[in-house]
Amino acid sequence: MSSATTRNIKDANQKAATKLYPTRNDIPEGEREKVVAVMNARLAELIDLALVIKQAHWNLKGPQFIAVHEMLDGFRSGIDAHVDEVAERLVQLGGTALGTVQLVSQNTSLASYPADIHRIEDHLKALADHYAGVGATVRKSIDEVEGYGDADSSDLLTGVSRTLDSNLWFIEAHMQEGA
Numbered sequence: 050m051s052s053a054t055t056r057n058i059k060d061a062n063q064k065a066a067t068k069l070y071p072t073r074n075d076i077p078e079g080e081r082e083k084v085v086a087v088m089n090a091r092l093a094e095l096i097d098l099a100l101v102i103k104q105a106h107w108n109l110k111g112p113q114f115i116a117v118h119e120m121l122d123g124f125r126s127g128i129d130a131h132v133d134e135v136a137e138r139l140v141q142l143g144g145t146a147l148g149t150v151q152l153v154s155q156n157t158s159l160a161s162y163p164a165d166i167h168r169i170e171d172h173l174k175a176l177a178d179h180y181a182g183v184g185a186t187v188r189k190s191i192d193e194v195e196g197y198g199d200a201d202s203s204d205l206l207t208g209v210s211r212t213l214d215s216n217l218w219f220i221e222a223h224m225q226e227g228a
Protein backbone atom coordinates (compact mmCIF):
# COMPACT_ATOMS: atom_id res chain seq x y z
CA MET A 50 0.00 0.00 0.00
CA SER A 51 1.37 3.44 -0.89
CA SER A 52 2.14 5.86 1.92
CA ALA A 53 -0.48 8.29 0.49
CA THR A 54 -3.15 5.57 0.73
CA THR A 55 -2.04 4.71 4.26
CA ARG A 56 -2.28 8.41 5.19
CA ASN A 57 -5.76 8.71 3.64
CA ILE A 58 -6.99 5.70 5.62
CA LYS A 59 -5.48 7.16 8.81
CA ASP A 60 -7.21 10.52 8.19
CA ALA A 61 -10.53 8.78 7.48
CA ASN A 62 -10.17 6.71 10.67
CA GLN A 63 -9.42 9.84 12.67
CA LYS A 64 -12.59 11.42 11.30
CA ALA A 65 -14.62 8.29 12.05
CA ALA A 66 -13.38 8.33 15.65
CA THR A 67 -14.62 11.86 16.30
CA LYS A 68 -17.61 12.35 13.97
CA LEU A 69 -21.02 12.07 15.62
CA TYR A 70 -24.11 11.16 13.60
CA PRO A 71 -27.31 13.01 14.47
CA THR A 72 -29.86 11.14 16.56
CA ARG A 73 -33.12 11.87 18.36
CA ASN A 74 -31.57 10.42 21.51
CA ASP A 75 -31.93 13.22 24.10
CA ILE A 76 -28.50 12.89 25.74
CA PRO A 77 -26.75 16.17 24.80
CA GLU A 78 -24.23 15.93 21.94
CA GLY A 79 -21.26 16.95 24.08
CA GLU A 80 -22.04 14.19 26.58
CA ARG A 81 -22.64 11.59 23.88
CA GLU A 82 -19.27 12.42 22.38
CA LYS A 83 -17.53 11.69 25.70
CA VAL A 84 -19.44 8.44 26.22
CA VAL A 85 -18.58 7.28 22.67
CA ALA A 86 -14.87 7.88 23.36
CA VAL A 87 -15.04 5.90 26.62
CA MET A 88 -17.00 3.06 25.01
CA ASN A 89 -14.57 2.82 22.05
CA ALA A 90 -11.66 2.59 24.49
CA ARG A 91 -13.42 -0.26 26.37
CA LEU A 92 -14.32 -1.89 23.02
CA ALA A 93 -10.64 -2.06 22.03
CA GLU A 94 -9.72 -3.73 25.34
CA LEU A 95 -12.60 -6.22 25.18
CA ILE A 96 -11.69 -7.26 21.61
CA ASP A 97 -8.05 -7.58 22.73
CA LEU A 98 -9.23 -9.81 25.60
CA ALA A 99 -11.42 -11.91 23.28
CA LEU A 100 -8.41 -12.55 21.03
CA VAL A 101 -6.03 -13.56 23.81
CA ILE A 102 -8.58 -15.96 25.33
CA LYS A 103 -8.33 -17.97 22.08
CA GLN A 104 -4.54 -17.55 22.03
CA ALA A 105 -4.50 -19.34 25.40
CA HIS A 106 -7.23 -21.86 24.39
CA TRP A 107 -5.13 -23.02 21.41
CA ASN A 108 -1.66 -23.09 22.92
CA LEU A 109 -2.16 -24.46 26.43
CA LYS A 110 -0.21 -27.59 27.36
CA GLY A 111 -0.43 -29.52 30.63
CA PRO A 112 -2.42 -31.98 32.77
CA GLN A 113 -5.50 -29.76 33.20
CA PHE A 114 -5.63 -29.09 29.45
CA ILE A 115 -9.21 -30.11 28.67
CA ALA A 116 -10.78 -28.34 31.66
CA VAL A 117 -9.07 -25.02 30.96
CA HIS A 118 -9.36 -25.37 27.15
CA GLU A 119 -13.15 -25.77 27.44
CA MET A 120 -13.52 -23.14 30.15
CA LEU A 121 -11.90 -20.59 27.86
CA ASP A 122 -14.36 -21.24 25.03
CA GLY A 123 -17.19 -20.31 27.41
CA PHE A 124 -15.33 -17.17 28.42
CA ARG A 125 -14.84 -16.18 24.77
CA SER A 126 -18.57 -16.48 24.01
CA GLY A 127 -19.40 -14.28 27.00
CA ILE A 128 -16.88 -11.59 26.03
CA ASP A 129 -18.04 -11.65 22.38
CA ALA A 130 -21.59 -10.87 23.52
CA HIS A 131 -20.33 -7.88 25.51
CA VAL A 132 -18.17 -6.68 22.58
CA ASP A 133 -21.35 -6.55 20.50
CA GLU A 134 -23.31 -4.70 23.20
CA VAL A 135 -20.60 -2.08 23.74
CA ALA A 136 -20.12 -1.48 19.99
CA GLU A 137 -23.85 -1.19 19.33
CA ARG A 138 -24.42 1.11 22.31
CA LEU A 139 -21.88 3.64 21.07
CA VAL A 140 -23.35 3.52 17.56
CA GLN A 141 -26.79 4.20 19.08
CA LEU A 142 -25.24 7.37 20.54
CA GLY A 143 -24.15 8.53 17.06
CA GLY A 144 -20.59 7.17 17.15
CA THR A 145 -18.64 4.79 14.92
CA ALA A 146 -17.41 1.52 16.43
CA LEU A 147 -13.64 1.14 15.95
CA GLY A 148 -13.27 -2.61 15.67
CA THR A 149 -10.61 -3.29 13.03
CA VAL A 150 -7.53 -5.14 14.24
CA GLN A 151 -5.34 -2.13 13.36
CA LEU A 152 -7.48 0.28 15.40
CA VAL A 153 -7.83 -2.18 18.28
CA SER A 154 -4.05 -2.49 18.33
CA GLN A 155 -3.68 1.32 18.43
CA ASN A 156 -6.41 1.88 21.01
CA THR A 157 -6.03 -0.92 23.55
CA SER A 158 -4.44 0.06 26.84
CA LEU A 159 -3.44 -3.52 27.65
CA ALA A 160 0.10 -4.89 27.56
CA SER A 161 0.93 -7.34 24.73
CA TYR A 162 0.00 -10.93 25.53
CA PRO A 163 3.06 -13.21 25.34
CA ALA A 164 3.00 -15.61 22.36
CA ASP A 165 5.88 -17.77 23.64
CA ILE A 166 4.15 -19.33 26.66
CA HIS A 167 2.54 -22.80 26.81
CA ARG A 168 2.35 -24.01 30.41
CA ILE A 169 -1.17 -23.78 31.79
CA GLU A 170 -0.11 -21.79 34.86
CA ASP A 171 1.71 -19.26 32.67
CA HIS A 172 -1.41 -18.76 30.53
CA LEU A 173 -3.65 -18.51 33.60
CA LYS A 174 -1.38 -15.86 35.09
CA ALA A 175 -1.20 -13.90 31.81
CA LEU A 176 -4.98 -14.15 31.39
CA ALA A 177 -5.57 -13.05 34.99
CA ASP A 178 -3.39 -9.98 34.35
CA HIS A 179 -5.31 -9.21 31.15
CA TYR A 180 -8.68 -9.63 32.89
CA ALA A 181 -7.54 -7.43 35.78
CA GLY A 182 -6.51 -4.70 33.32
CA VAL A 183 -9.86 -4.64 31.50
CA GLY A 184 -11.75 -5.08 34.79
CA ALA A 185 -10.15 -1.96 36.26
CA THR A 186 -10.89 0.31 33.29
CA VAL A 187 -14.46 -1.00 32.90
CA ARG A 188 -15.17 -0.43 36.63
CA LYS A 189 -13.85 3.14 36.35
CA SER A 190 -15.96 3.75 33.24
CA ILE A 191 -19.20 2.70 35.02
CA ASP A 192 -19.06 5.91 37.10
CA GLU A 193 -17.54 7.98 34.29
CA VAL A 194 -20.44 7.47 31.86
CA GLU A 195 -22.97 7.84 34.68
CA GLY A 196 -21.38 11.25 35.27
CA TYR A 197 -22.06 12.09 31.60
CA GLY A 198 -25.77 11.38 32.16
CA ASP A 199 -25.81 7.99 30.44
CA ALA A 200 -27.28 5.53 32.96
CA ASP A 201 -27.82 2.97 30.17
CA SER A 202 -24.14 2.74 29.23
CA SER A 203 -23.33 2.64 32.94
CA ASP A 204 -25.73 -0.28 33.40
CA LEU A 205 -24.32 -2.05 30.33
CA LEU A 206 -20.76 -1.70 31.65
CA THR A 207 -21.90 -2.98 35.06
CA GLY A 208 -22.98 -6.19 33.31
CA VAL A 209 -19.59 -6.40 31.56
CA SER A 210 -17.85 -5.88 34.89
CA ARG A 211 -19.83 -8.71 36.50
CA THR A 212 -18.72 -11.12 33.74
CA LEU A 213 -15.09 -9.99 34.01
CA ASP A 214 -15.08 -10.48 37.79
CA SER A 215 -16.69 -13.90 37.47
CA ASN A 216 -14.22 -15.07 34.79
CA LEU A 217 -11.31 -13.75 36.87
CA TRP A 218 -12.58 -15.74 39.86
CA PHE A 219 -12.58 -18.97 37.79
CA ILE A 220 -9.03 -18.28 36.58
CA GLU A 221 -7.68 -17.38 40.02
CA ALA A 222 -9.38 -20.43 41.61
CA HIS A 223 -7.26 -22.61 39.28
CA MET A 224 -4.11 -20.96 40.58
CA GLN A 225 -4.92 -21.06 44.31
CA GLU A 226 -4.73 -23.91 46.83
CA GLY A 227 -7.52 -24.43 49.36
CA ALA A 228 -6.29 -23.99 52.99
Ligand SMILES: [Fe+2]
Pocket residue numbers: 106122
Ligand atom coordinates in the same frame (compact mmCIF):
# COMPACT_ATOMS: atom_id res chain seq x y z
FE1 LIG B 1 -11.46 -24.69 20.04
